[in-house]
Amino acid sequence: MPSAVTSRQVSVSALRFGRFAVMSVVTALILIAGVWASWGSAQHVMLTKGREQGTVEVTRCAERTCTGPFVPSSAGARPRGSVEIERSVAVRRGSTYTVVVKPGSDEVVRSGPAGVLYAWVPLGGALLLAAVVVAGGLRRTRAAWVLAGSGVVLLTAAFVTV
Structure with a gap:
């Protein structure tokens, strides 16, 4: 017969795994949406x-x-x-x-560098949003900083070139 401590550990582990799974799916959906929104214009600019x-x-x-x-x-x-x-x-x-x-x-x-960077601006926004989810929901601060840094670099480069 399982003890109360073992039962509690199992439920905490299940909740932790559930949170991890849900936040991973949310992060993936945000990034996929960013790529999808960007690809509508980016395909014409990149595949000329x-x-x-x-x-x-x-x-x-x-x-x-x-x-x-x-x-x-x-x-x-x-x-x-x-x-x-x-x-x-x-x-x-x-x-x-x-x-x-x-x-x-x-x-x-x-077209050109300005067009390529401008086409990928929605992905830059998605990277920033995903960084918040990764930091808060997944508690992966290093990965969140990488995502946020990538988003900031992309948006800044687009701003400077456009």
Whole structure:
């Protein structure tokens, strides 16, 4: 017959394992969501082979997008009178940006180092959020500092280059 001390040790171990499992799943989901959110733009910026590349001079900005003419710089790209680029703090009217056209659309994303880093900004935020979960829920402070440091470096690099 198990004693009260043994029964208590088993229940504490089970609760500790449960917390570890749940927090590990939450951390994994946060990081997967960050990659998923980033990959929508990052795939066009990082995998440019066969994609239309060029520049856009922003002539007009609305609430969520800016537009301007597209001037091709890669073979097979065609000039367009107007393409859309997502409006952000990094996009200003009158400026020219190197871009990649999303296949089958007139929507473009920034290319080059600034475009790559800007595309991965959601992952930087996810790294910071995951660091809080790892530190608080998993009690792994070193791993949390690594995640937080990675997120800060990514966000800072994106801020500096954009």
